[in-house]
Amino acid sequence: MSDQARRESPLAEFLAAPRKADPATGAGVQISERPFLGHINLRGDPSEKRFLEAVEGAIGVALPLEPNTVAEGGEISALWLGPDEWLLLTPPDRQRDVVLTLKAALGDTFAAVNDLSGGQTVVRIQGTHARDVLSKGCPLDLHPRVFGPGQCAQSHISKTMALIRQIDDTPTYDVIVRRSFADYLARWLEEAAQEYGLAVIAESPT
Amino acid sequence: MLLISCPWCGPREESEFSYGGEAHIVRPKDPDALSDLEWADYLFMRNNPSGRYLERWLHAAGCRRWFNAERDTVSYKIKSVYKISDPAPRGDE
Structure with missing residues (x-):
């Protein structure tokens, strides 16, 4: 029975309604999840x-x-x-x-x-304004001179603890959070990203 | 907001840390042998200097390690940080 249980990622509800950015402004930020790692x-x-x-x-x-x-x-x-x-x-x-x-x-x-x-998930945030969005709630110095691909740091984003890892210079960040904070983080990022144009992508990046 | 240097992670904002009170308080080897006064002194009594203070900090939202810092309680300037196993730095005064 348990084998047939459908597993649900922590962000299933958040991702249930994918959102496209306003075509006029484009997507400065994209949010997706890398579930089940x-x-x-x-x-x-x-x-x-x-x-x-x-x-x-x-x-x-x-x-x-x-x-x-x-x-x-x-x-x-x-x-x-x-x-x-x-x-x-x-x-x-x-x-x-x-x-x-x-x-x-x-x-x-x-x-x-x-x-x-089972207790953590990875939220991916990428796009030209990804750094600006994270900086609104995270006290880390994310300037490329200090923090780049190949580095990771634990800190907090708004009120959730997070492990932040930069993947590439787009910039792309993977944010590793506890699953109970994933929805909070995603919704906080969604709000913080409004001014840059936000796309929420349901399918997980590779 | 203080900028505190974690011995491992480097300078980070104060919001990542939690405070642990005075450093170098040694737990008595044989608590049963202590009088109530001595035990209370160990548990509760701390120095409250105006100036140089050796205190413990925890990098709670970061690497979750305890370390010690040498801070001036007047200027809030953190003069040095050192690992919890290191001896206390010598004061200048």
């Missing part, structure tokens, strides 16, 4: 070589040790969350395999692997 929280001691090697062997990417950076390898991204904490993003439905592989590789190494996939 695998979110895995990984903790361990980076001064322990065995830990770093086991993780790299298991997921095919070396954990980023520089604060607020992202390492990408194959289909997995590793985002720095803290000096001993990372978030691994996997393609949809791959998290179980990755967790099992990680646990097997880590063995009795001092580490923790937790699957958070």
Whole structure:
């Protein structure tokens, strides 16, 4: 029975009515969701070589040790969350395999692997004015001189905690939030983006 | 609004942080051996200087690490930040 349950992304209701921007102004900002990705929280001691090697062997990417950076390898991204904490993003439905592989590789190494996939989602905001919209509610310095592709940072957007990662120079940002805050964030972004022309896109970007 | 430098994340706005009170308060090794007065002193009594103050901060909305800061309570200027395991910086005065 549970296999047949239809799963619903945290933004299902928000995305149910896609919105097009006013053709006269164009869309300065596009909002979409990358639902059902695998979110895995990984903790361990980076001064322990065995830990770093086991993780790299298991997921095919070396954990980023520089604060607020992202390492990408194959289909997995590793985002720095803290000096001993990372978030691994996997393609949809791959998290179980990755967790099992990680646990097997880590063995009795001092580490923790937790699957958070059901508790978080990724809101994508892109377009020429994406930076302006985020800056209305986020205290991070998002100026390209300071924050660019390959970097990530945890902060807050209006009243929700968020992990923000820049994907490209469009600019495109992926905002990782708790699922219970996703709808709030999307509606806040929708309002903040009104003046730039907003398109809400239902289908998820790749 | 203060701009506070997290030892890991660099300068961030105060709204990302939460305050943790005076730093370098050491928990007594044997609380049972303490008198009520000494225990109350450990729990509640804090310095309230005008000037240099060593205090704890938590980068709550960021990397969620505790660290210590050396702040001037008059000017609000944060002179230095250091990891919680580091010894207290020497004061100039």
